[in-house]
Amino acid sequence: MIKTKISKNNFKNLKKVCACCGKEIEVKVFTNRHYRGGHYFGKIPLYKKDELNKAIKAGTRKTRIGKMTVEVLKKDPKPYKYEEYWECNVCYK
Helix, strand or coil, X not given: CCCCCCXXXXXXXXXXXXXXXXXXXXXXXXXXXXXXXXXXXXXXXXXXXXXXXXXHHCCEEEEEECCEEEEEECCCCCCCEEEEEEECXXXXX
16 A cells, blocks of 8 residues: 655645534545545435426336346436535444
């Protein structure tokens, strides 16, 4: 495992909210794009009910993934917003 050197002077403090427990997390983001203090899992798209209903009305089609056959929506709903998914160290364990 290669450890990178992180300068202690070049960082920003960000306050995020844990998606599981709702606790406020203080995350340090360094200039080399590493972070400490939480776990980031990406962005989650948020949909309105109308947009989701339009996608459901468009119907589904069957797609094979390996040996499984899965029904997939023909039209993807358009998200109105993306929310970041962060977890604190306690919830991650």
